[in-house]
């Protein structure tokens with residue numbers, strides 16, 4: 111039987127208005143949601159619906175107003191900030207629309223950094239980073255800095271950084287949003303390949319219905335709830 115990787119229980123989150131007269135924006139409302147081991151889930155919805163906020167809350171980067179997020183069977187609100195950071199590094203990988211690579215570091219060191227944070231020694235971290243970059247066809251770019259890479263190559267380095275820690279789930283926010291169609295397809299294919307090989311769940315926010323439908327489940331976020339599209 112497959113296991114739950116991420117779960118929400120009656121999760122709610124709203125943002126207060128900027129002035130007292132503004133209405134609060136309710137982005138998540140009493141949401142019960144489960145991501146199972148190894149599955150691929152696309153989250154779609156209108157701009158401003160709250161998709162990025164949902165990913166942030168699932169990843170423990172923002173706190174909900176009420177309700178709970180669980181990673182596996184563990185409620186994440188039980189942990190101190192430090193413990194949460196440690197557990198996040200072990201459990202999840204994040205990919206954003208903009209790569210957020212460190213400009214002064216090589217591709218290899220950007221990826222190795224994710225392991226160094228988790229306490230892996232430098233030599234081993236660099237060896238494992240090289241293996242993941244090679245798998246993403248970047249073996250010839252290990253010593254290039256982000257400015258010396260193409261947009262698609264940079265995004266694949268960002269994917270390698272998310273995968274190198276062997277997370278149980280990847281949370282990806284518009285991972286192909288900044289790329290041309292062909293490069294977007296390649297980057298998405300790398301995510302799907304990883305999902306098949308490493309069995310890491312993929313939760314991907316996207317505006318591309320075409321890419322969304324290549325995931326096993328497609329959910330639409332509206333009025334704080336997820337409805338099944340596929």
Ligand SMILES: Nc1ncnc2c1ncn2[C@@H]1O[C@H](COP(=O)(O)OP(=O)(O)OP(=O)(O)O)[C@@H](O)[C@H]1O
Nearest residue numbers: 125126135137155156157158159160161162163164
């Ligand atoms: N820190 C914040 N403070 C106040 N309001 C916020 C904050 N972050 C997001 N919001 C509001 O919450 C709503 C949801 O934002 P979010 O970025 O999650 O939407 P989204 O569905 O990811 O949008 P897009 O598809 O345009 O990226 C928006 O109305 C946004 O203005």
